Amino acid sequence: MTPSALPATGRASILEAFKAPLRRVDYPLPAAMEPGAILVRTEMAGICGTDVHLWRGELPIQLPVILGHETVGRIVSLGAGVDKDWSGLPLKAGDRVTWTSATSCGRCYYCAVKNQPTRCPERRAYGIGYRCDASPHFLGGYADFHYLRPRVNVFLLPETLSTESVIGAGCALITAIHGVERTGVDWQDTVVVQGVGPVGISAIAVAKSAGASRVIAIGGPDHRLEMARRFGADEVIPLDETQTASDRIQSVKKLTGGWGADIVLECVGHPSAVVEGMEMCRDGGKYLVLGHYCDAGPISFNPHVITRKQLQVFGSWSSEPRHMKAAIDFLSRNADRFPFASMVTHRFSLDQANEALQTTAAWRAAKSVIVPGVD
Amino acid sequence: MTPSALPATGRASILEAFKAPLRRVDYPLPAAMEPGAILVRTEMAGICGTDVHLWRGELPIQLPVILGHETVGRIVSLGAGVDKDWSGLPLKAGDRVTWTSATSCGRCYYCAVKNQPTRCPERRAYGIGYRCDASPHFLGGYADFHYLRPRVNVFLLPETLSTESVIGAGCALITAIHGVERTGVDWQDTVVVQGVGPVGISAIAVAKSAGASRVIAIGGPDHRLEMARRFGADEVIPLDETQTASDRIQSVKKLTGGWGADIVLECVGHPSAVVEGMEMCRDGGKYLVLGHYCDAGPISFNPHVITRKQLQVFGSWSSEPRHMKAAIDFLSRNADRFPFASMVTHRFSLDQANEALQTTAAWRAAKSVIVPGVD
């Protein structure tokens, strides 16, 4: 598309009031590009479970907002000084790209001194942290266009990698990559994954490809456990057959010679999973608290277990740009082994954005997506 | 002492009933030495806080028992096949030695496969886990003699290292060495130590000598904080000036540029310290649960903090023989910088063993010790 072919306005589906239907509006496209900015035409926007939390008002955001932080698009125009993607590949109009939803400042205490860029206080995320009622408006995925601000971490997508793979993996995969990296999988480790939602499925795939000899998935219902198997789980423990924490702990022990697993990855988000999961570790094992991006409240916990079992417990927050780079490489090489593209089960037009969101809210889809161009 | 000079019996002070006074008894010395065993004449036995817990019946042990798991003695006789200490130094009768209270089997799942020997299921500790009413009787420190079973991890003490240094450091130092090793101190880290009991004081010394730029100690009363300073604390936060968790967290933040510490070492033993201490870490920081050797019960805890702050949390159980070796080297080189010998403040004869124990129970001593030879 040449800039001359650009329309004056673009459509967006906006959240104006919590728990109310999204509303379709038109916004003017930015009149000029800042140096370093990129304008993208949205090709596909994923609906993440976090979007449901946002819609319900469970996180502290300002309205109105264009939801959508998992997005693929094609470059319409590039601001001055941008000619390469994050990893140095050349960029031009027409290229298909994705990007990290948040950008760290690169020069604060956490970015520079302590190398913890995900904890940079200046991070704001597209689709979450920007109001859309002022220019450049297009700062979320549920829209015809997406404006990428200067310093965005943008990634050229290889021809061989489908848009469905990228959106099917979504932010769950990069979250899992970061978490498993912090935990560290040793060759031939036995890994338990608690939970088979998007993050759990991704964690299974990452752990399996990172050297685990066996991955044991705990969750349900059955179709999710089937998916867990397709993404690398060697054994599954169905929740409907192990209804108490004690049952599940015993199931893990039975599968691990009575000792427990080398590594347990929590991808549930309920604090009771943490208490239960630590007991699934062998002594000297490792535990990752990955599902607690949201605050799900306190639980009765006895820290003696950490000493007695000599555990290592890790937390991991969001992800860094290099995890997106790794995800793109991983998806490109493993379309057959780990079929993330098949996650995209429900497609909606931009006008159906509200329906797309409700489909995710009702757990009726592996992954709902919005495809603005189909209108 | 030649074997011919050995008396037929030796004295011991035994725990026969919980919370009752220790009783002085005589036991026959073993008639013969097993291959690999060592008979030692006790030179000094430390009273550990754990001994008080044992005396009160707070840990599941079988009576009667000779308490005392921190001991130095001189070799009386060596069983067949023992001629070297754990690190290969030659041993002979008359040598002054110490030993680890427990011995791991070396060939089980935890010892061999997973390299977690402190979690070996076959460990039993001198002064805790052996009944004394059957031969060889002398399996605890509060006695004239100590029988060391085959495969004991025994260490020759260098001439330049005082017995007081070894007993003053006691099992607290090796516990701290192990814990700090698992946590890992990076060069110039800021370290907070919660608690200034024996483990806390040891943790301060180890952290300071392991590369910490600043050590901040939290605790009380004042004479313990003075000791904390003498062992390397750069700053102290007195409990009597910071009476709430929030006060203490703010004190740490104020001392660390608002961010929190790189590392926090819990040496308190109350579960609330764990909840409080994690908030003292900077994001991406490390937390060691070291004081929870005993089960002090549950607490209300929100695991979201581990994710949000991207923490690494470590547990550490007891210690390995190489930590004792490291402790002996460390004490030998640092008698001036870290004056552990000065911890030994109260000396008792074997007949006064009960008084020694009560002095420790009442927190009246930095360290009480029994010196059987003074009778």
Next chain:
Amino acid sequence: MTPSALPATGRASILEAFKAPLRRVDYPLPAAMEPGAILVRTEMAGICGTDVHLWRGELPIQLPVILGHETVGRIVSLGAGVDKDWSGLPLKAGDRVTWTSATSCGRCYYCAVKNQPTRCPERRAYGIGYRCDASPHFLGGYADFHYLRPRVNVFLLPETLSTESVIGAGCALITAIHGVERTGVDWQDTVVVQGVGPVGISAIAVAKSAGASRVIAIGGPDHRLEMARRFGADEVIPLDETQTASDRIQSVKKLTGGWGADIVLECVGHPSAVVEGMEMCRDGGKYLVLGHYCDAGPISFNPHVITRKQLQVFGSWSSEPRHMKAAIDFLSRNADRFPFASMVTHRFSLDQANEALQTTAAWRAAKSVIVPGVD
């Protein structure tokens, strides 16, 4: 076999003079078992390339010797006190087992203090370091029986694991497991393996299963490169198409975006490979010197490359018992993915031991083995 059914003597094929044919002799079986010893009837003995070096007199050993340090057998009798394998599994007569060729002492400076047991000065290897002209004679694999001395690291083989898998993998696999462990493969690393002999093939399998996204093998001839592909190599660089070091370095760079590989594993044994291989690493990459178990002499080397490329270079010597345990688990789970059993291409009777050795010397076999029972 009951002890009463044991013959009075067993056959062995012994090396009496370097470069001379092996000679068949009969030796008496040991009259009594030491406590802790095990007598095994040899089921299969592998011929290792090292055996050829030993036969040629290129390593400092004492003659006569029964060669063979890769062996599987069935237990004939167990000395007093042995009732479990290294990992705690119960052992009884008739069980099929393998063992590490060398045993470390467990209590010296390298074993205990520094956790480098492969460098224990007391290690001697079956099939290499024991003269066979004195009782118990049977201390190598090319014989009807094998005597395992007290403290041997013996491993029960699971029913589902074929003897061919264990011998096909041989000491090459455990060498590779140790080396790759020391190097550390990060998720999605690109790994180059220099050399496609037994260690190279094993290194490919281990690196691939340890999280490498791509493994590039360098070597020849074509049938070995085919084997490299079967064991996980994604790309191969044939030596006959890249005849200079510069050609091979350029080939690696071309396959790695011009940067070089994250990890390069040297499995060649010629010092020039080390100089060449470091240039194949990206800056900040890792290099493993694994093929230099033998001293192959010096080379002109410029250490500036280590600084300029900011490399990490690792050495790895032999292997530890836990690597054997890991190998058995790995082989058990991956018979299809990594078909080590198919390596066993040539079988010989004990009377043909010399022919077996010459077949290996002439590189005519993937793996020659001796099967004493076929006579």
Next chain:
Amino acid sequence: MTPSALPATGRASILEAFKAPLRRVDYPLPAAMEPGAILVRTEMAGICGTDVHLWRGELPIQLPVILGHETVGRIVSLGAGVDKDWSGLPLKAGDRVTWTSATSCGRCYYCAVKNQPTRCPERRAYGIGYRCDASPHFLGGYADFHYLRPRVNVFLLPETLSTESVIGAGCALITAIHGVERTGVDWQDTVVVQGVGPVGISAIAVAKSAGASRVIAIGGPDHRLEMARRFGADEVIPLDETQTASDRIQSVKKLTGGWGADIVLECVGHPSAVVEGMEMCRDGGKYLVLGHYCDAGPISFNPHVITRKQLQVFGSWSSEPRHMKAAIDFLSRNADRFPFASMVTHRFSLDQANEALQTTAAWRAAKSVIVPGVD
């Protein structure tokens, strides 16, 4: 100084021809500041050994150049958008600052993907990599002013830290901090430092404060060994008493129980030191090649040593901004323990720049510096 008080020109001492005397010239100050740039009045410029190599033409640079890559100055004016130092501290005119000589791009393969920013291909260093015959001219330390380009890593110096400390430590300290970080010192390690030049002295201080129990320095002459002791060496091995490699290796072994050191840090720059130094490591030890920033040519080397001794060998190139931050903190806290300020032994005016350089070339100074303001 207000901008209005700025002179129109500033003095510089420039290198126009290799091995020829530096020449004093006047250059116009930049007419305008780029956004992000900073103009500094030079307070002190260190003469580094590398400057001597540059003067001799031993490194590939373009002339003319203003030498000097270790500099402290006061801010004269700040370009648009610069109001904080690298670590977030506020900056204003008059502040005393230092900076890293090179800036990495932050977004290339080495900066972003592989986290090896010191290997960024876009790095150019002040005082080395910029011609001075075009505006802004002032891109090296031997001058009245220094122009800092946009994205410079600039650091506010605390009041309590003397300029002499920063310049006395110079680039040697940050080089050592980076190298020791890559190597990793475990608590109570025995460390050998080969060489007592500026990098060696810094390595001694860093290793000692990073947890080493003993530091053994090898070098000479005696006054440098005295300095080594002052900066933390517990023992010294004088070159004039140990004239062969074998002598020096034996001296290290004698001091380390016959085993060798846990860590050896090469700070010499001659390839023979690397061959010699690896033999000083205990088996399983670590070796850092730190002195080979320049290419000093090849040596006969047998890579078998890396396998046989199971070594870990590290290279380290230059340093990252966070090492400068750490150096400033370290110097601030340790003015007494590690008296880097006392290194500054010879002061010269800008007109004496050539004499300053020759003093360093002739090893007549611990550290020569130029103080432009004294003229």
